[in-house]
Amino acid sequence: MGSIAAVLLQQSIAAVAADAQRRDPDLLPEEVSFLFGEEPKTPAAPTPRTPDGHPYLGGFWKGSRDTKPVGNIGKDLPGFKLPLTPAGDAALQHNLTATVDPEALCIIGGIPRHSASALPFEIVQNKDRVVFLYLYTYFREIPVGAQHAQDPDPTFFGDKVGRWDGDTFVIDSIGFKGAPIWIDENANPQSDAMHAVERWTRPDASHIHLELTVEDPKFYTRPFNYSRTWLAGKPGEGLKEYSCSENNVDRAHLGPGPGPIRKDGTRGYDVPPLPAVPPSPEAYDDVKK
Amino acid sequence: MPCAAHHSFAAEFDGTKPVRLVGTITRIEWTNPHSYFYLDVADSKGHVTNWACESGNPGALSRRGWKKGDIKFGDKLIVDGYLAKDGSKFIDARRVTLPDGRVVYGGSAGDGGPGDSASQGK
Numbered sequence: 311m312g313s314i315a316a317v318l319l320q321q322s323i324a325a326v327a328a329d330a331q332r333r334d335p336d337l338l339p340e341e342v343s344f345l346f347g348e349e350p351k352t353p354a355a356p357t358p359r360t361p362d363g364h365p366y367l368g369g370f371w372k373g374s375r376d377t378k379p380v381g382n383i384g385k386d387l388p389g390f391k392l393p394l395t396p397a398g399d400a401a402l403q404h405n406l407t408a409t410v411d412p413e414a415l416c417i418i419g420g421i422p423r424h425s426a427s428a429l430p431f432e433i434v435q436n437k438d439r440v441v442f443l444y445l446y447t448y449f450r451e452i453p454v455g456a457q458h459a460q461d462p463d464p465t466f467f468g469d470k471v472g473r474w475d476g477d478t479f480v481i482d483s484i485g486f487k488g489a490p491i492w493i494d495e496n497a498n499p500q501s502d503a504m505h506a507v508e509r510w511t512r513p514d515a516s517h518i519h520l521e522l523t524v525e526d527p528k529f530y531t532r533p534f535n536y537s538r539t540w541l542a543g544k545p546g547e548g549l550k551e552y553s554c555s556e557n558n559v560d561r562a563h564l565g566p567g568p569g570p571i572r573k574d575g576t577r578g579y580d581v582p583p584l585p586a587v588p589p590s591p592e593a594y595d596d597v598k599k
Numbered sequence: 600m601p602c603a604a605h606h607s608f609a610a611e612f613d614g615t616k617p618v619r620l621v622g623t624i625t626r627i628e629w630t631n632p633h634s635y636f637y638l639d640v641a642d643s644k645g646h647v648t649n650w651a652c653e654s655g656n657p658g659a660l661s662r663r664g665w666k667k668g669d670i671k672f673g674d675k676l677i678v679d680g681y682l683a684k685d686g687s688k689f690i691d692a693r694r695v696t697l698p699d700g701r702v703v704y705g706g707s708a709g710d711g712g713p714g715d716s717a718s719q720g721k
Contacts, residue, residue: 554632
């Protein structure tokens with residue numbers, strides 16, 4: 311009897327598991343772990359260094375679950391509230407109501423947006439260059455010890471120069487393209503007057519940290535900060551080919567702005583999960599004939 | 600590469616309008632940044648219209664067990680998802696029942712769509 315009961319229990323468990331799978335399939339764990347790194351289970355190895363003694367920042371860097379809300383440049387401000395000027399507020403309203411997400415149109419997100427993004431990135435480094443490689447097949451190359459160009463041509467990543475300040479790699483960027491660029495996933499604005507100063511450190515082998523200061527007197531009443539730590543990816547992990555514009559059917563269907571923003575500062579609807587049996591399209595009277 | 604959102608779910612789809620399509624496949628686009636398949640769907644009066652279903656990219660779907668060869672023209676699919684905000688016959692395909700009965704997740708990681716806890720760091 312015991313063995314029969316055990317078999318029946320096993321079958322019952324299997325049926326429940328199959329039913330759960332039928333109702334609510336989910337992302338694969340590997341997809342979630344591609345976005346989020348894991349804290350090391352043993353004390354992290356010391357900061358690797360280059361032959362000339364600087365910290366080596368290279369590696370594949372993934373977000374932490376502690377970074378909340380991701381995609382929001384106001385993450386570290388009370389209520390996530392950015393100090394917008396009247397012009398900045400107008401630019402935000404324009405972004406929300408009249409611009410489609412530039413990244414969805416395969417336009418470079420630039421910085422600081424890439425640093426606020428959920429997506430992992432890679433850094434490669436030599437004594438003359440530190441290069442950021444981003445998932446959407448964009449790159450940012452920072453010359454070490456260079457001076458800003460005179461009247462630089464506006465670009466999405468700006469005119470950037472790097473220098474070592476002790477163990478901190480400082481990237482100073484000016485010369486950005488102006489509105490309607492989104493500074494983050496929430497469609498907050500940035501202007502061509504923006505000045506971004508990034509201070510990157512690698513406190514140990516498993517972590518890289520950014521202290522960012524954004525100064526943009528056209529759109530923000532005062533400079534503000536954004537602080538974030540990423541975790542080292544697994545050995546062998548890295549970027550692969552990504553073709554944004556191969557078949558961008560989205561282009562014709564995307565509305566302006568990112569859609570609703572939740573109270574937690576992320577994007578999306580506060581709605582129940584997908585019903586087990588949703589209604590047919592005939593339940594809605596606003597589908598185009 | 601796992602499918603990673605290149606736009607917010609809520610910029611394109613209405614999370615308050617879940618929908619089920621039951622139809623036959625007329626076209627398949629196994630492409631980046633999303634895969635698409637198109638269904639002929641009959642309404643209660645027998646009138647047939649063609650719907651586009653947006654799904655994850657080929658790599659993501661393959662890893663979830665959905666290979667390109669699992670569907671072909673004329674196959675019947677059940678697709679649960681959300682209507683586009685622009686009112687067109689276009690949905691986000693988040694839960695797809697394949698012809699062999701398997702159910703796979705069709706969404707994009709981190710897009711903030713209903714059930715995508717990754718977008719909130721969970």
